[in-house]
Amino acid sequence: ATAGVTCVPFSGGQPKGGVDDGPVEMVRFGILDQLQGMGYAVELSAGMDKYKTMKPAQDPPIGVLKNPRYVAMAARRVSEQVREHCEAGRMAVTLGGDHSIAMGTLVGSTAVYGDDLCVVWVDAHADINTPSTTTSGNLHGCPLAYILGLCQASTPSDPFAWVPRGCVRKDRLVYIGLRDVDPAEKLILRQHGIKAFSMHDVDKHGIGRVVEMALDHVNRDRSLPVHMSFDVDALDPSVAPATGTPVRGGLTFREGHYICEAVAETGCLVALDLVEVNPALGDPESLRQTVAVGCSLVRCSLGERLL
Numbered sequence: 001a002t003a004g005v006t007c008v009p010f011s012g013g014q015p016k017g018g019v020d021d022g023p024v025e026m027v028r029f030g031i032l033d034q035l036q037g038m039g040y041a042v043e044l045s046a047g048m049d050k051y052k053t054m055k056p057a058q059d060p061p062i063g064v065l066k067n068p069r070y071v072a073m074a075a076r077r078v079s080e081q082v083r084e085h086c087e088a089g090r091m092a093v094t095l096g097g098d099h100s101i102a103m104g105t106l107v108g109s110t111a112v113y114g115d116d117l118c119v120v121w122v123d124a125h126a127d128i129n130t131p132s133t134t135t136s137g138n139l140h141g142c143p144l145a146y147i148l149g150l151c152q153a154s155t156p157s158d159p160f161a162w163v164p165r166g167c168v169r170k171d172r173l174v175y176i177g178l179r180d181v182d183p184a185e186k187l188i189l190r191q192h193g194i195k196a197f198s199m200h201d202v203d204k205h206g207i208g209r210v211v212e213m214a215l216d217h218v219n220r221d222r223s224l225p226v227h228m229s230f231d232v233d234a235l236d237p238s239v240a241p242a243t244g245t246p247v248r249g250g251l252t253f254r255e256g257h258y259i260c261e262a263v264a265e266t267g268c269l270v271a272l273d274l275v276e277v278n279p280a281l282g283d284p285e286s287l288r289q290t291v292a293v294g295c296s297l298v299r300c301s302l303g304e305r306l307l
């Protein structure tokens with residue numbers, strides 16, 4: 001099998017620098033060699049340094065949205081790289097970077113797999129704010145609103161006009177790990193009947209049952225392709241401290257890995273995002289720990305087994 005790896009050193013979807021160094025730190029930690037050691041051929045997308053230089057000279061806010069053109073350009077490029085990997089039948093692995101790049105990864109995977117594609121979104125946050133509900137204006141809190149078609153292209157000059165609204169079906173999205181959801185996002189989830197397993201559900205049912213219920217919701221027969229988008233802040237800050245928006249009460253080390261192992265076991269995974277590793281936050285040990293856990297989540301998702 002071949003892993004098509006796209007490194008996206010991008011931080012424009014949120015205000016903290018450093019998350020753009022997530023991919024290079026994971027590569028330095030050895031993720032590419034580790035995948036090869038597992039038997040994968042690795043095909044690396046070219047020009048990963050380009051993202052840092054893509055910033056347009058003029059990018060004033062649109063409404064409250066920050067860096068809208070920069071985010072849109074980067075995500076569009078990601079979408080092309082992920083689409084190429086999926087077209088070639090590779091497992092598309094995208095290393096972020098902040099979570100706004102998932103707008104690109106999902107456009108890329110759905111371009112190939114269509115609306116059969118199921119999305120497992122592992123995150124402390126719902127990332128489903130629309131341009132009108134976001135209070136932060138940070139686009140890493142918005143990718144799913146665009147993807148699901150909750151915000152229409154308003155003007156021809158919308159930098160996100162290239163995003164096919166509704167490329168992922170609402171009934172094919174499921175969340176695991178939520179615990180910091182904005183009031184407007186709660187309304188959106190309820191209004192559209194989007195399935196979400198919060199940390200309360202993980203406590204109540206245990207992670208084994210939660211993953212089973214999540215997969216049953218989007219993919220009962222385990223026959224459809226799955227794209228997992230894993231925000232490292234889904235993990236408890238004691239496990240993954242070096243991330244921009246840590247929220248206490250998160251997944252344990254084992255719960256995070258269990259999700260990846262169980263998804264890998266289905267044999268349905270076609271695309272994986274591992275995002276929001278920010279090596280600039282915290283002491284060297286926090287950084288090492290977070291980079292290491294990011295790499296091990298990637299390996300488990302791609303089938304590394306304990307026995």
Ligand code: DIR
Binds near residue numbers: 099125134141180181
């Ligand atoms: C918040 C935080 N819901 C926002 N989102 C984060 O800015 O829209 N996403 N941190 O990862």
Ligand code: MN
Binds near residue numbers: 123124233
């Ligand atoms: Mn998050």
Ligand code: MN
Binds near residue numbers: 130131142145146151
């Ligand atoms: Mn939106």
Ligand code: MN
Binds near residue numbers: 127
């Ligand atoms: Mn996120």
